[in-house]
Amino acid sequence: MxxxxxxxxxxxxxALSSSFAVAKPPLLSMPKADRIVPDSQLQVQLSYAPVVKDxxxxxxxxxxxxxxxxxxxxxxxxxxxxxxxxxxxxxxxxxxxxxxxxxxxxxxxxxxxxxxxxxxxxxxxxxxxxxxxxxxxxxxxxxxxxxxxxxxxxxxxxxxxxxxxxxxxxxxxxxxxxxxxxxxxxxxxxxxxxxxxxxxxxxxxxxxxxxxxxxxxxxxxxxxxxxxxxxxxxxxxxxxxxxxxxxxxxxxxxxxxxxxxxxxxxxxPWLGARTSAVDSALAATLGMDRARGAIISEIYPDGPADKAGLKSRDVILSIDGSDVNDDSGLRFRLATLPLGSSAKVVFMRDGRERTKTIKADIPQEIPARDERFLDGYHPLDGATVVNMSPALGEEINVDPYLRGVMVLSLARRSAAYSNGLRPTDVILTLNDTDITSARQLERLLIAAEDSEDWSLSIDRRGKIYDVPVRYLPRAN
Missing domain, CATH: 2.40.10.120 (Thrombin, subunit H)
Known part of the structure; x- marks a missing residue:
């Protein structure tokens, strides 16, 4: 547990006490006919046994x-x-x-x-x-x-x-x-x-x-x-x-x-947009009467939100008639939608409520993951890297909006491990070259294996670091 x-x-x-006696409200004031307050000793002694047996x-x-x-x-x-x-x-x-x-x-x-x-x-x-x-x-x-x-x-x-x-x-x-x-x-x-x-x-x-x-x-x-x-x-x-x-x-x-x-x-299903809850200060800035909804801060290209026409700074208020109070509630509502179904999204833009239709779709594996184990005389020897995609992010429980090449795992006592890399690090540059794919990274490493100087930068939980390269694989 x-x-x-x-x-x-x-x-x-x-526990319902036998002394608990409340006058039955008029029938018209009851929200539903099957919900009543006990008004007699007999009703208090009713049993849940039939429900339990079923x-x-x-x-x-x-x-x-x-x-x-x-x-x-x-x-x-x-x-x-x-x-x-x-x-x-x-x-x-x-x-x-x-x-x-x-x-x-x-x-x-x-x-x-x-x-x-x-x-x-x-x-x-x-x-x-x-x-x-x-x-x-x-x-x-x-x-x-x-x-x-x-x-x-x-x-x-x-x-x-x-x-x-x-x-x-x-x-x-x-x-x-x-x-x-x-x-x-x-x-x-x-x-x-x-x-x-x-x-x-x-x-x-x-x-x-x-x-x-x-x-x-x-x-x-x-x-x-x-x-x-x-x-x-x-x-x-x-x-x-x-x-x-x-x-x-x-x-x-x-x-x-x-x-x-x-x-x-x-x-x-996912929205394809990064969101956060609207607090009272932000609500006042946006001209809203109270804190509610989830505001979009980033749209993933060609994701469901992008295809529906939603934009950054839109505030999502409800999905299919169910109110959204924060980003957790938004993700829950999306998760309950049948895959492939359409849902009406009510949102606020420029002080006005608007409606769009969004299709419930799952995160896509674009680009393809292309998982590679890096082996050679270079500072990333022993690292397994992969192309990031929304589908992979959801699968391994990391930020699905991450892009680039991520360190998936490390061999113990490898050069990559000794140089301080850790799983989920995103490799940004190698020798001042921007890294865009696992295949490109592997080619750059092979081409530079005779190099004496290495420079490497990574993104670790949103912070950018220059990695000091101190270890290379031992020569055979």
């Missing part, structure tokens, strides 16, 4: 194991004798929860539950065990899709709720395996919607239904027995439930599952 100050997973149970069989336990290698500490006498001890191996086990969303054995859980696992086992509510494999995972939205071999048997499933009818105050049930004690059901309410300050992509459902370590990947269901979210994180200083839990909304879960099953990977 993850920990942040936000520790991965949380919440508190909802939903619990589709919630599973996910057990993972991985081999961890550790080096034993050397004693004083070992160091005196220049002795080394072989690494020791141990198997590390962890657990989480999951939800069956296809009757042929497709299971959705959190990416952090299965991260680094050598072996995955899914245990059903009836205690049957299956070996599972990962179809696809996306660490940024913290979702993973698994497949188990059911030998043709159809399993119980939960249907995913993709509509926007969820409201603050709705009663919800959390089902999972906290602390490994076995399947557990807790109840609570939806405390808030659209929480975007937890990660960069999701717009979380906040709930006070008690969830704890082990609930990760479990189900958050409504009283219709539909999956409205996958429990993923808690806000907690102690690591236990403090009544603030977060769940990934069903609409994002549905898109991730569809993408994994059809594409073999989780793909998320």
């Amino acid at each position: 993850k920990r942040l100050a936000l520790s991965i997973l949380s919440a508190t149970t909802l 939903t619990a069989p589709a919630v599973v336990n996910v057990f993972t194991s991985r081999t961890v290698r550790t080096r034993s500490r050397l004693s004083f006498f070992d160091m005196m004798r220049d002795m080394r001890r072989a690494p020791t191996e141990r198997v590390q086990n962890s657990l989480g929860s999951g939800v069956i969303v296809r009757d042929n054995g497709v299971v959705v859980t959190n990416a952090h539950v299965v991260k680094g696992a050598d072996e995955l086992r899914v245990v059903l509510n009836d205690r049957r065990e299956f070996v599972a494999k990962v179809i696809a995972q996306d660490e940024e939205i913290d979702l993973a899709v698994l497949q188990i071999d059911t030998k043709g048997e159809r399993l119980p499933t939960l249907s995913i709720s993709e509509d926007d009818s969820l409201e603050i105050g709705d009663i919800v049930l959390a089902i999972g395996n906290p602390f490994g004690v076995g399947q557990t059901v807790t109840s609570g309410i939806v405390s808030a919607l659209g929480r975007t300050n937890v990660t960069d992509v999701s717009s979380f459902i906040q709930t006070d239904a008690a969830v704890n370590p082990g609930n990760s990947g479990g189900a958050l269901v409504n009283l219709d027995g539909r999956l409205i979210g996958v429990n993923t994180a808690i806000f907690s200083r102690s690591g236990g439930s403090n009544g603030i839990g977060f769940a990934i909304p069903g609409e994002l879960v549905a898109r991730a599952v569809d993408s994994a099953v059809t594409e073999g990977r989780i793909v998320r």
Whole structure:
């Protein structure tokens, strides 16, 4: 389970007291006929058991194991004798929860539950065990899709709720395996919607239904027995439930599952524009009445925003009728769009609201990645470099707007490593020549192998550095 100050997973149970009596409001004032406040002792004693019986069989336990290698500490006498001890191996086990969303054995859980696992086992509510494999995972939205071999048997499933009818105050049930004690059901309410300050992509459902370590990947269901979210994180200083839990909304879960099953990977549409949240000071400068929306600072050529006619300094206010409050909310809304669909974007330009239609498309691999291992008598010996593209940026979780040639990996004790280069560095110039492709870089290195003087500049997280070349490969 993850920990942040936000520790991965949380919440508190909802208790209805028999003394809680409120006069029923007039029917016309109720937002929906199926949402009522209990007005009698009989209604207070109503049970959630029918919902649990329908939903619990589709919630599973996910057990993972991985081999961890550790080096034993050397004693004083070992160091005196220049002795080394072989690494020791141990198997590390962890657990989480999951939800069956296809009757042929497709299971959705959190990416952090299965991260680094050598072996995955899914245990059903009836205690049957299956070996599972990962179809696809996306660490940024913290979702993973698994497949188990059911030998043709159809399993119980939960249907995913993709509509926007969820409201603050709705009663919800959390089902999972906290602390490994076995399947557990807790109840609570939806405390808030659209929480975007937890990660960069999701717009979380906040709930006070008690969830704890082990609930990760479990189900958050409504009283219709539909999956409205996958429990993923808690806000907690102690690591236990403090009544603030977060769940990934069903609409994002549905898109991730569809993408994994059809594409073999989780793909998320992108805007093709760099954005940031509009604060109150910027809102006043732009003539807006309050802080809202996401302002475009950079447009990627031929990306969806460019093709739609959006421009730098446009402020995106909504997508398909859903308000956008910041750039995290914007990325979430885009991620929930079906690939290839069109969406109406309302934005502000020059003090006026306008509308454009944008097509939901994925980042493209332009230019082609052209991954190359650099080998020779030069300062980049041992580096693997690649052409940057939006698709590669999304794949390896780096800025998709980076352009040029990036260091993908480094061989240990290589010249490139010794010269201080690190993965994700972008090579800007070599011997005062601008670098535009991995192929060009390799040719320049080969042509200059007899050189005595080298100059190299890189971009590291937005800062430009001149790299002092001090090491070259050892001569054979």
